[in-house]
Amino acid sequence: MKTDTVISVRNLDLFYGTFHALKAVPMDVLGRHITALIGPSGCGKSTLLRALNRMNDLIQGVRVTGTILLEGQDIYAPGTDVCELRKRVGMVFQRPNPFPLSIYENVAFGLRVAGVSDRQRVEEIVERSLAAVALWDPLKDKLDHSALILPLDQQQRLCIARVLAVEPEVILMDEPCSALDPIATARIEELMLDLKADYTIVIVTHNMQQAARISDYSGYMLLGEMIEFTETAGIFTSPKDKRTQDYVSGRYG
């Protein structure tokens, strides 16, 4: 395990009932880098992503073997505080899902759940989080407005701000731009490149060009296996596995 590895996945197997969804998957996620998971539908990339903060626990009949270490600690060890895990490893979903609350309350929500009651502190964190996603200036005079009336890319940025407010170490993003148009997508991608300075990001995308544009490392998955995991530049210029080559050059399918 490299010293700057934040998440280390070893020999991960996951079953949905009898369906073998992840097969002996290995992966090292480097801190303050963007790691992308790519591959055709059903390859297991979202399953792997959800395993990193145990969101799969919410699905009935899931069984996991193998290890996932976050900063050296096994997240599946008995007694793990799963809420704390999901604070440290936050998630942004495909469809923006702001709460039916004001913009301010959306960002403050996680802080309130975590028991932060000092009003000034909450205000500071809300401002900082919205600024980090370039929403403070456009929205600072509308913080009491409902989050649901925002355009989609602002809703998605609000969801990212919501994650940032609880000061995660890792941000997981499951196809974060799928519901957005190309310009909104470009803005979110630029945001991710900015956020990389302070956070570790793992993104699942079915858009391999997106993975090429923004990620440092990419993992190509197929039928539950990690076929090739390496620097993104290598995957897109000279992949080692023929299956990777076929996928990135559009010959697959």
Add this chain to the structure above:
Amino acid sequence: MERHFDENLQALKYHLMKMSAIAEVMISDAIKAAVERNESVIPPVFQREEQVNQMQIEIDETCLTLIALHQPAAGDLRFILGAAKANAELERLADEAVNIVQRSEHLLKDPPLKPFEIIPEMAVIARGMVRDSLHAFVNRNVDLAREVLLRDDRVDDLKDAITAELTAYMTSDSSTVSRALDLLLIARYLERIGDHATNIAEIAIFVAEGRDVRHHANKLPEE
């Protein structure tokens, strides 16, 4: 919208300009060796050649990676493709500077044949063409690129003049042949440097306007 990708493009421009600057110094030093009979400038030319070769490899790799990862379009695509081509021209013209130095080493074994006039003038023009063609490329300055194309005629004329002059020497006195041939070759290398700079200027027009003006195709009446 400012893009992180723009930083990559700026870095590529910077590296090309640096490579060009090194090549220009190589040309000056190579001519100094011949004209001023200054052997001390020779070893640095070879060191700079190593640098230029290394930069060529790095710039090509950068261009490959940028295309693979960013799917550039339109002007960005033309720029990156143009950068890979300009890169090759710069490396070759640096090689010509090395050829000049190697000829100079041979030339300096004998006393001077005649006062230098034409070769220094060719060198000044060629060096300026290298500088300005790269400048035109990086800044998408079509007027400057066209002006560089015109300067090549002057270089060719000077080469014809020195060829005529040295031919006269050789035919009247066979003891001058070795030195005259060295000087002819130096003039030939300078002419080739001008040709490579011309190629970069044509690439600059392609990048700026999307017109491929090589081999007189697509040229406007004023070109």
